Amino acid sequence: MTNQIAAQNSATQSPREVAVRASHVTMDFGGVLAVNDASFELEKGRFLTILGPSGSGKTTLLRMIAGFQKQTAGEITINGKPVDAAPPHRRSIGMVFQKLALFPHMTAAENVAFPLKMRRFNPRQIAGRVDQFLDLVKLGGYGNRRINELSGGQQQRVAIARALVFEPDLLLLDEPLAALDVKLREEMQLEFRRIQHELGVTTINVTHDQREALVVSDNIIVMDGGRIQQQAEPVELYRAPENPFVAGFLGLSSFVEGTATADGNMQVGDLVVQGEPADDFAAGTKVLAAIRAEQIRLAGTREALGNCDMKLEGRVSDTIFEGERQMYVVEVGALSGATFRVYHHDPDSFGLFHVGDTVALGWNRRDLKIFSPAA
Amino acid sequence: MPEIPSKDDPRTTFRYPLRWRIMDALNNGLDRFWPARMSPYTGWALIMPALLLVGLLVLGLFEMAESSLHTLDRATFLPSEAYTLENYQTVIESATYGRVVTRSVFAAGLTVFFTLLLALPYAYIMVRTTSSVVRKTLLVVLFLPFFIGQVVRAYGLLIILGTTGVANNALGLVGIEPIRLLFNFPAVVFGLVQYMLPFAVLMLAPALTAIPRETETAASSLGANWLQSFRHVVIPMAKPGLIGAGLVVGTLALTDFAMPAMLGGGSQDFIANAIYDQFFRTADQGLGAALALLLVVLGSVIVGVVISIFGAGTLGMGGKK
Known part of the structure; x- marks a missing residue:
């Protein structure tokens, strides 16, 4: 009361x-x-x-x-x-x-x-x-x-x-x-x-x-x-973490390095990764993007992901059973081999994916934060 | 990669280092001499020498008890044949010995009080200081007198406190006539306190180390100033150390010989001095033995009373009161 x-x-x-x-x-x-x-x-x-x-x-x-x-x-x-x-x-x-x-x-x-x-x-x-x-x-x-x-x-x-x-x-x-x-x-x-x-x-x-x-x-x-x-x-x-440290300290985040584009997104190789700028940075500067493990969706194919702003293919490189959920480590070749840690809740069958499987990853634009790393 | 031969490989021909072989031989010999089934008694076997040493002392006490029951025949200077309690009667009826006993007990009490009063802050600062220079300096200053020994220390005090010594010279600077600082009761207590301080500090330091710094910090956050924190937290928590140190200092002071002999100049005898006189001056073994046994009883009774009231402190080895 x-x-x-x-x-x-x-x-x-x-x-x-x-x-x-x-x-x-x-x-x-x-x-x-x-x-x-x-x-x-x-x-x-x-x-x-x-x-x-x-x-x-x-x-x-x-x-x-x-x-x-x-x-x-x-x-x-x-x-x-x-x-x-x-x-x-x-x-x-x-x-x-x-x-x-x-x-x-x-x-x-x-x-x-x-x-x-x-x-x-x-x-x-x-x-x-x-x-x-x-x-x-x-x-x-x-x-x-x-x-x-x-x-x-x-x-x-x-x-x-x-x-x-x-x-x-x-x-x-x-x-x-x-x-x-x-x-x-x-x-x-x-x-x-x-x-x-x-x-x-x-x-x-x-x-x-x-x-x-x-x-x-x-x-x-x-x-x-x-x-x-x-x-x-x-x-x-x-x-809304304001810098990479906070993004990394709270929750489990995966980081990807890249170069800032003029419209506030990030470029890795030929690929433009859409995200939300967390602070101001000039086009062409080095930037760091962070996304949390539970904000990444995981499925066997792109189609099965449903609606996502960003969809990519990756290869499972490790699986860790955490009891109430499974964590997958996924390597994405299109992002020069960057690894993502993904939580996967799978009430029906634990261990849907195995090491070496090709999987589809997806996330929404607002969940990927882009920081200027030397902030 | 070089091949490492297995232990059982017949190709491996090597000798263990000499030191290993000697140790192995010793171990084998020991196994035969003291087999594993004897291990429950190992502890007893190891304390045998110490027990024998103490046992010898107890044997001596019995012999002393025997000789205390014979008076000295002044004509032949031989102890009497018959058993008698006359020596004890002499001690109890003598006003002189009464004074000596009272003086010893009183001086031991004062020594305990002043020593603990001085040792507690010394040990506290030594334990709590954050500066290693301060801690080491305090430790060295504490240990220096140990290397000097009691007699030399007492002699040093004789020089310092003498009529032409440093102390009186200093008094002279402020216009005070030389005063007699030696050969009186305060001089003996002063010497004893000075002698006992290191023992007390060394016994208090572990007790104070066992008090977590955070406990004092907590007291201060709860509204205690340093004096209240010392009174309500540090002293109660250091009590086992204070009792242990008090018992050691008290028994050492009660039985002391050198300080009353040198700084008292014969006018401030303690029980130990009286015993010495009987044994080595008047050669009255019986009376000396009676005095010695009285001292043993007196000390045991005082220690017993203190332990029954306050517990044995750190001397109790963590056992409950």
């Missing part, structure tokens, strides 16, 4: 107040730019995920927002106030750590009470508040357990309750789900979403797991090499 109301709120109430603003934030570790001129805004009550491979600077950016590290240039404001001079314990930020960092010498309830005691809440309200938040994370009745008496999932929940119990302005999640097995991870992703919707707390999550980012977030920032590559809502980010 509350979920739906909160979800509606986030859809209708705009424009909203900005909760976190980073402007030109840079972190220079002795010549290595861990974060390079990062600027973004996050509206109040939103769930933002910073997504990137390891070493992309996403954790450094989060640690600067938390106050554990001081940026070498740029400014961070939380609720309109610059926080650069404030140490972590003076910022109103709850954080869930990768290794949880629960206090092993305290019970679950004592862990949750810790920030309330440190922040000098009214001692008479502490017990009630601790119970309320243990209930929120579905751990009512577990307060007296020691940390090592709780399961991995329960420890996650204690860590969440501890980070939220003092009603911080901002919740930071530093890859807390990375170490969990897949089932538990997916369960906890939905839990994070439920709790975030229930409390409406502004949240920044850091992860390298693209699925997690798409599932939990209202907004995603993709980082690589210390730079913000793109910030967008999940669907837009997936559908």
